[in-house]
Amino acid sequence: MIKIHGVYGSPFVRKVLVLLDLKQVPYELVPQMPFARDENYQKLNPLGKIPTLVDGDLTLGDSKVICRYLESAYPDTPLYPADIKDRGRADWYEDLATGPVAELATGIFFQRFMRPFAFKQEPDEELVSKIIDKQLPPLLDYLEGELPAEGFIFGEFSMADMSIASPFYNADYAGYQVDAGRWPKLAALIERVRQIPQVKTILAKEARTLGLN
């Protein structure tokens, strides 16, 4: 069976688990915290990041790489657009959202959620303000300009929608929501993705893991 090394609550693990659930592919979630000093895990993934997929003799890091592999290996219930140009755009949005956007959103999550709750430390509010006031807005402006007023980016739900929404569930755990007055399309997309049953299920499991209810 496919093994996914990771934990509930990671915006990157979340993407992969939603994809597997939508494709109805069974998997085992192997508990692994990110950046743990765990030599065995670093043999699988030298970055120490999560998720890592192990499928027989194949080991892959990076949620984008894993999602693309699973899309090719399990093409039923496609989760990327078929048109070549649309697929390029989906890949670009996923790269942008899973990279720089997620880095900022998880920065808010780490400071305001993980530090107080897991490490009993104060958040660095100066850093959080810099993210919220300076660093995120140009990226949110760009995404807003790319998104549809209704529905999903390519009509059917795709990993582009999931990738854009996912980091903001972590920011939300830390009390930050995308301002629906300033970025209405983005804020609406995040809520639309949240209503997908497989997303709801994963978010409910996360809430239990993170002690949120």
Next chain:
Amino acid sequence: MIKIHGVYGSPFVRKVLVLLDLKQVPYELVPQMPFARDENYQKLNPLGKIPTLVDGDLTLGDSKVICRYLESAYPDTPLYPADIKDRGRADWYEDLATGPVAELATGIFFQRFMRPFAFKQEPDEELVSKIIDKQLPPLLDYLEGELPAEGFIFGEFSMADMSIASPFYNADYAGYQVDAGRWPKLAALIERVRQIPQVKTILAKEARTLGLN
């Protein structure tokens, strides 16, 4: 005609230009420095990074995304393996090499080459030592374990080989070479990729741009 916004000397632009030359796809290189405060360019790519591809109404950032799009749009002379698991591995190596490995290698390049030559500043040798002695070795160890003793990773030359080699040409401009005693397979792959005619041609153009000969 396809437009690539970027400059010679970027390890990311280099990947895309080599791919286009190998596929014999004509393109125009539109001069663009990375991270320039250029509002028009930031409309194309909110990260200000290079390269950005413009192909008619399609605009894509990120060299990995661009290379994948061009592979789909111009499937002759394939530059990614066809087998699904091999393709997953190729994507993973490209992600690792174009991301964390390139970040470190271009760190050496920026400090020891760009700062003295372009900005008349001293390099931060403490930072460079940290990269060379602490941060790069675990990644080089990992790559060494994944590489073949001879030839290319998937038999035929692929963007996985190109992605792994590319950042080290920049480190080389700054006087850093991968230690062939410690990482013989990696050092050999970098030289093997350098001998590909299309790579040689691009590196020669770069050398002129960077004033190296």
